[in-house]
Amino acid sequence: MILNGLYDNFLSWFSVDMGIDLGTCNTLVCVRGEGIVLNEPSVVAVKKNSTQVLRNGNELAVGWVAKEMLGKTPGSITAIRPLKDGVISDFEITEAMLSYFIRKVNGQHPLVRPRVVIAVPSGITAVERRAVLDSAEKAGARKVYLVEEPMAAGIGASLPIVEATASMIVDIGGGTTEVAIMSLADIAQCESVRVAGDDMDEAIINHMKKAYNLMIGEQTAERIKIEIGSAATDGEERTMEVRGRDMISGLPRKTVITSEEIREALQEPLSAIIETVTRTLERAEPELAADLVDNGIVLAGGGALLRGIDVVVSNATGLECRIAEDPLTCVARGTAIYLEHLEEWKGTMESDADDF
Numbered sequence: 001m002i003l004n005g006l007y008d009n010f011l012s013w014f015s016v017d018m019g020i021d022l023g024t025c026n027t028l029v030c031v032r033g034e035g036i037v038l039n040e041p042s043v044v045a046v047k048k049n050s051t052q053v054l055r056n057g058n059e060l061a062v063g064w065v066a067k068e069m070l071g072k073t074p075g076s077i078t079a080i081r082p083l084k085d086g087v088i089s090d091f092e093i094t095e096a097m098l099s100y101f102i103r104k105v106n107g108q109h110p111l112v113r114p115r116v117v118i119a120v121p122s123g124i125t126a127v128e129r130r131a132v133l134d135s136a137e138k139a140g141a142r143k144v145y146l147v148e149e150p151m152a153a154g155i156g157a158s159l160p161i162v163e164a165t166a167s168m169i170v171d172i173g174g175g176t177t178e179v180a181i182m183s184l185a186d187i188a189q190c191e192s193v194r195v196a197g198d199d200m201d202e203a204i205i206n207h208m209k210k211a212y213n214l215m216i217g218e219q220t221a222e223r224i225k226i227e228i229g230s231a232a233t234d235g236e237e238r239t240m241e242v243r244g245r246d247m248i249s250g251l252p253r254k255t256v257i258t259s260e261e262i263r264e265a266l267q268e269p270l271s272a273i274i275e276t277v278t279r280t281l282e283r284a285e286p287e288l289a290a291d292l293v294d295n296g297i298v299l300a301g302g303g304a305l306l307r308g309i310d311v312v313v314s315n316a317t318g319l320e321c322r323i324a325e326d327p328l329t330c331v332a333r334g335t336a337i338y339l340e341h342l343e344e345w346k347g348t349m350e351s352d353a354d355d356f
């Protein structure tokens with residue numbers, strides 16, 4: 001056992017060990033000492049009705065190359081996101097994507113295969129966990145460890161999660177929102193809801209259909225959310241010109257929308273997120289709840305960047321709420337730190353393979 005550990009540490013000198021935030025929207029890879037070395041959309045372009053990944057010249061159509069094809073693909077090509085609601089919905093494609101990213105970071109023909117820590121949503125089933133482990137192994141990892149996303153986010157946000165005090169994280173990603181209260185390097189209370197940034201985009205698409213008879217794509221909806229979206233007013237209202245297809249005439253058209261109507265459209269997904277936060281707090285042990293009065297709540301994930309979301313969470317809970325530094329990279333940075341302290345963390349799930 002000890003020899004195995006020493007051998008593994010020895011191999012680590014020759015491999016680029018990495019932490020991966022395998023997200024519904026983006027995949028980030030973090031390497032110790034180097035920070036985030038890869039940040040690409042979790043998108044793969046394949047031939048229609050097949051799992052054959054396309055090439056764009058010499059490059060496989062994965063990540064940025066594939067994202068550009070999304071929504072603009074000719075009939076014979078499908079650009080797909082192999083993760084849905086934070087979990088793998090297409091194994092073969094996920095494996096192809098992971099393998100592309102791991103190779104990109106580790107080099108085409110590495111001497112030693114890397115150790116990899118992958119952050120997974122806390123709500124996923126044992127079968128889904130196994131699927132992530134298998135995909136990463138087949139994608140070229142020497143050893144794979146899984147860490148729960150809120151734990152990784154807490155580590156990345158420098159919360160004192162190993163201490164005997166409660167830390168609370170709300171990680172709002174693309175497909176899932178993870179809410180967790182942690183203490184003594186373990187998750188004490190956790191809730192995961194499959195409502196997050198993607199649902200906000202969908203709410204905007206539905207609003208544009210209902211209010212303007214205008215069909216817009218997912219990328220336009222995301223742009224609206226980022227440019228003028230908000231959860232609470234910050235005293236400054238914004239407008240934006242939006243282009244799409246008229247649902248009646250079928251022709252391209254543009255219209256001007258306001259931040260107020262988008263805030264209204266976002267109410268439903270935001271309420272679901274807030275309910276999850278309050279439910280988690282209600283279930284917390286009294287001692288841990290007491291700690292949170294002083295420690296407050298930290299928001300992470302891309303959704304934390306929605307204007308005024310900290311205000312809304314703070315108003316709903318009565319607790320102080322702050323946004324983690326660089327919330328989009330929080331989980332990935334946490335996975336890389338986790339890799340350095342594997343022995344300290346409880347219940348790490350790891351793969352069986354240990355060959356290079």
Ligand SMILES: Nc1ncnc2c1ncn2[C@@H]1O[C@H](COP(=O)(O)OP(=O)(O)OP(=O)(O)O)[C@@H](O)[C@H]1O
Pocket residue numbers: 021022023024025026027085086172173174175176177196197198222225226229300301302303304305306307327328
């Ligand atoms: N400035 C912004 N304002 C609002 N939302 C934003 C902003 N920037 C990014 N987002 C949203 O954050 C989400 C992506 O966040 P993140 O990368 O943390 O998710 P993920 O890790 O891919 O998803 P998951 O954790 O569900 O697997 C997307 O829905 C994106 O539109």
